Amino acid sequence: MKQSITLGSVTRFIGLAGFLETIKNVFTGKLDKEDFKNIFRKVIMPLASVLLFFAVWYLSANKLHEIEADHLINKALVEQGPAEAEKLRACIASGDKSCQPNALPSPVQVWGAYQTLLADHYVISADKKAFKKKTASLNAKRIANGEKPITYTGRPSFVDQIFTSIITVFAGFLLALFIAVPIGIVIGLSHTLRSSVNWLIQIFKPVSPVVWFLLVFMIVKTFTKNSSSDSAFIICFISVGLCSMWATLVNTAMGVSSVDKDYINVAKVLKLGPMQKVFKVILPSSLPLIFTGLRITLSVAWMVLIAIELLAQSPGLGLFVWEEFQNGANDSNSKIIAAMFVIGLIGFMLDRIMLTIQKMVSFNKND
Amino acid sequence: MSYLELKNIYKTYGEGDNTTEVLYNINLTIEEGEFVAIVGFTGSGKTTLVNLINGLLEPTKGEVLFKGEPIVGTSHERGVIFQNYSLLPWLTVGQNVYMAVKEAFPKKSKSELNTIVSEYVAMVNLSHAINKRPKELSGGMRQRVAVARALAMKPEMIIMDEPLGALDALTRVNLQDEILNIWGKEKRTALLITNDVDEGIYMADRIIPLRPGPNATLGPEFKIDIERPRDKTEMNDNPNFKKTRNAIIEYLMEIGNERKSEVQKEYILPDLAPKSFVW
Structure with a gap:
């Protein structure tokens, strides 16, 4: 089409x-x-x-x-x-x-802060470009000598933070997808397995993102002891993934276990093998429910991300908000409110994207 | 040895106090090439009977023999046309049929399979809709796809569970003719489950009424001695048709009344009179 x-x-x-x-x-x-x-x-x-x-x-x-x-x-x-x-x-x-006293900023002040942030972004990106130009020849030489190139270490702009956040949320979302969908399918297929792990799902599902972050921190800390790389991002996206995957897990298991009896009968009459039964009948018929779960997962992931970035000190909108709050400059509050609107709008766009995909895969609706 | 044989079949659902007896001592034999119709009221256990024969269910007691061998699970030799079409809604008409054909003939090449698909889709006059999804089709068209899917697997026996029950009268007549055509061409054994006596008489060689459940059992069979090909309009004046039709309907009415009278059992009330309150 x-x-x-x-x-x-x-x-x-x-x-x-x-x-x-x-x-x-x-x-x-x-x-x-x-x-x-x-x-x-x-x-x-x-x-x-x-x-x-x-x-x-x-x-x-x-x-x-x-x-x-x-x-x-x-x-x-x-x-x-x-x-x-x-x-x-x-x-x-x-x-x-x-x-000026430090209080709730008015709409005008927030608009002003938003403009400041944009102007700031242009300044920083111009700065970055200049830096790149300046170090281009030096970096080429360093790479030739087997040394690490010099990277820009200046402060990221607001727009950079937005992109970092979006990358983190997608990393977390993909993690949730790759964990929750396969496990959900396996659980959904086996009644025994479903009832044996049900307690685990029921207990872990309502756990707060903050606690998930701490748990992931405990584990990742051990693995990254000897590495010099920044573990904040890893901790951040793993916590987001673990925290948001439950909706997908539950929905997938439910979709797979409640396939229409007629379709199962068709699979039996056609004598489909077990693999084919799963991939040709059970999965397609539970796709709409799986995507409903993924949609919830993505919106939960975005909501949770801000809090986790803030805790993990991982670059992104959460950290931006927290730093502005700590900063206490006279336009900090306005910047926080501006960030709030940006967070809301991005969350809305993500949800719309998922809704569109969800509509595309659902075969029940007439559209 | 008969082609299909049901010996003393009992089927119950549930256990203990919640047991519902659906089928009670069913005996049935079908010869090769025969067209048999089973007529019964709704809820009399017709679908259970069909599922026993196609292998989706197992009898609680008794044996179902297909060509002398007991039935274990489903088989490609017995094609099923379900009451509610049961097409996979995410596949197109062609893909629905292709899936069945591919399972039935795993050794054939893709182009051979595609030829079979288009041949059978053309047979039910749906070539124009081969790339449509079931939800874009009318009920009659969907059922025709289901017919094509069942027949494309070239089963030796076709089992039809009220295939035309949900269709309007006109579509019904057309599809009856189409099914008869195909049956006549390839001379397969067919079992039709229906609640329409006329449909049974028009299509089958033998009609066997199923007495209503619980404890459904088969009634006496009625042979249909009308020459094929049968003509719907001519048949109405055929004395044989009238006779058989009346006999079957009478029989069904009788068991219907029996059932009613069973339900309307008179209860003997205890002889109680209101006390008169005197202060």
Whole structure:
């Protein structure tokens, strides 16, 4: 099936099809009574909720800012006297960055922080390029002599952190896939095996990502004792994989064990061998459930990744958020909120990708 | 020696107090090349009987002999057409048939297998839909694929479990003719399970009613003495047809009434009178 990428397919992928379709109808003039209801439901209400969200955010940020400012001024009044307090009040009112209280940032500040992060990224990548150019000839010589090339060790930019996180989450996801799907199939095929390992699944499934991280740390530490390489990434993606694989494991086992009796009868009547029965009948019929499990796994992996990166000190968005929090600069809070939106959007995109794949492999739906 | 022989078959499900007896002392013989129909009410254990013959189930007591040998598991010699089509929804029509053919003839080359597939798909008039998936087909088309799949394995015996039960009357008639055509051409043994007496008379040489379960057992057989090829419209005026049809329906009605009267057993109520309350 050949399909060109159209605006329609892209918006359907993002989940905005209803919204844009209705707007299009408004402009092309195809309107009747039913459409007004649609416009209200699909255009006006979502836009209103977005506006409301920003309004509540803006107002509460202002309020919190006010409370923090009052607190600071009072403190100055008690500790340093009225003159200093008056100076601080003037400073805060003037909007000077050096004396702003540290509170929930407003939408404007977050947008500003986002722009800063982008600008920062351009600076850093230009820096990297220059470094590469400068060391190119030297590195060529070092490689020729059998020495290690010099690499850029500067601070990664926000965009670099995003890509690191995405790579880590996919590494973890693949690990979960390669562990959970085969085990799930084996467990699903054998009733005895299923009931004998059920306790293990039930106990380990609800364990918190933090504990998984500690467990993996204990084990990986021993293996990487003598190696100089960075073990943070390894620990990080293994913990993410172990933590998120349970949904796939359970779903695969369930899909494999609950194949339609009719299909099993077909396999028997055709006298398929055991391997063929698994690969030609059982697996295809449980694919939709397996992919449902994988979709949950990917979203859990992304959610857990941030916390684990933070604990493992592995580069990525989690570490970025944590470092900004420790940093305590006047735009740190805004950067954290900006990162929050980026994390949310990426999680949303990952889920949509999985949903699309899931729809492709499911044979039950008529689409 | 008969071709297929069922000797004193009993089949029960469950154990202990939860035992349900489905089949009770079934005896049946089918000769080679015969077309036998078993007619019965829904829920009378027809599918259980079929699964015993095709090897998906084993009898609790008794023996099923196929060409003198007891049946162990399924076999390619006995092709099955299931009641609910049982096509694999992730495969196309061609792939569904191909899978069966490949299992039946593991030594043939790919192109030979493909020839067989297209031949049988053409036989059920579905060549135009060979690359479609089952969900894109109507019920009648799906059942035709199931017929093609069963026949493409070239079984010696075709077992049909209410193959046309879910189809509308028109499609049904067409498929009946198609199945009869194929049966006539290749002269195989056939066993048809149905709940439609007319269908049985139209298609079979012999009709055997299955008395309703639990404890289903076979009733007396009815021979159909109507020359082949049979014509649906002409048959309606055939005195032989009328006679057999009436006899079978009468018999079925009778057992139906028996069953009803069994259910409506009169209970003897204890002789109780309300007490009169006097203060």
